[in-house]
Amino acid sequence: MQIPIEYYLILSAFMFTVGIVGVLTRRNAIVVFMSIELMLNSANLTFITFSSFLGDAAGQLFVFFVMAVAAAEAAVGLAIIIAIFRNKLTVNIDEINILKW
Amino acid sequence: MTLELVLFILFGSICAVSSVMMITRPNPVISALFLVLNFASLAGLYLTLHAQFIAVAQVIVYAGAIMVFFLFVIMLLNPETEKKFFKEKPKFRIFIVAIVALVLFQLVYMIFLSQPSGEMTKEVSQSVEAGTVENIGKEMFTNYVLPFEAAGYLLLAATIGALVLAKKKFE
Numbered sequence: 001m002q003i004p005i006e007y008y009l010i011l012s013a014f015m016f017t018v019g020i021v022g023v024l025t026r027r028n029a030i031v032v033f034m035s036i037e038l039m040l041n042s043a044n045l046t047f048i049t050f051s052s053f054l055g056d057a058a059g060q061l062f063v064f065f066v067m068a069v070a071a072a073e074a075a076v077g078l079a080i081i082i083a084i085f086r087n088k089l090t091v092n093i094d095e096i097n098i099l100k101w
Numbered sequence: 102m103t104l105e106l107v108l109f110i111l112f113g114s115i116c117a118v119s120s121v122m123m124i125t126r127p128n129p130v131i132s133a134l135f136l137v138l139n140f141a142s143l144a145g146l147y148l149t150l151h152a153q154f155i156a157v158a159q160v161i162v163y164a165g166a167i168m169v170f171f172l173f174v175i176m177l178l179n180p181e182t183e184k185k186f187f188k189e190k191p192k193f194r195i196f197i198v199a200i201v202a203l204v205l206f207q208l209v210y211m212i213f214l215s216q217p218s219g220e221m222t223k224e225v226s227q228s229v230e231a232g233t234v235e236n237i238g239k240e241m242f243t244n245y246v247l248p249f250e251a252a253g254y255l256l257l258a259a260t261i262g263a264l265v266l267a268k269k270k271f272e
Contacts, residue, residue: 003105006217007109007113011116017205018124027183027189031124031132057232058240061240064158068252070163075262076262078174079263081178083266083267
């Protein structure tokens with residue numbers, strides 16, 4: 001028996017929504033960042049699923065580039081968090097509001 | 102129950118449970134460890150989809166490099182532990198979970214309504230051939246060579262940017 005494509009898509013949708021809950025509710029900037037990584041990975045799972053079911057390698061190449069962008073994003077984002085921590089001694093995003101008007 | 106289905110249920114349930122555990126743990130170090138588990142089980146799911154190269158890259162890049170980086174920053178900053186998930190601002194959090202559950206329900210409904218499995222059945226030999234390292238490498242250095250080089254510049258720019266942002270100011 002073959003696994004239907006819906007199972008993979010539903011798992012991916014579930015992971016994406018869990019990531020959204022994490023971004024909206026957690027107050028620690030690093031955990032918010034990890035939730036964003038979770039959402040990126042759920043999109044990757046959808047790409048791989050369609051790539052495998054269509055027999056086309058384009059989706060897997062796209063996932064490779066998403067991984068490169070995610071690595072770059074993690075490096076820059078965590079550097080920004082370190083810079084903020086150095087100035088304000090906190091990573092709580094409720095207290096980091098210098099861009100709020 | 103074929104082996105493929107057993108592996109899917111095993112890795113899929115680990116994936117779902119560890120993602121929920123990740124966003125509800127008050128301690129960020131434990132969150133990061135659950136995210137490592139989530140990424141590792143995703144690599145297993147990629148193997149059930151015949152994407153060998155991406156599965157290995159997932160373990161090396163995500164579960165290895167990126168998560169070590171996250172743990173390193175968490176231990177460098179030593180952030181305070183939050184309260185339990187529904188203890189702090191419970192109304193706001195229940196509201197958000199309800200809204201997102203609605204979105205998830207809508208997504209699942211649309212997936213079942215559109216019935217993609219009706220027109221998409223996996224041709225196993227084709228999908229095995231698409232995911233091999235040989236095929237990915239051939240595509241990457243012929244059709245996708247320009248994005249590949251651009252990704253190299255992106256990583257260089259990110260490295261320099263991270264150094265500039267995180268270094269101590271000397272004045």
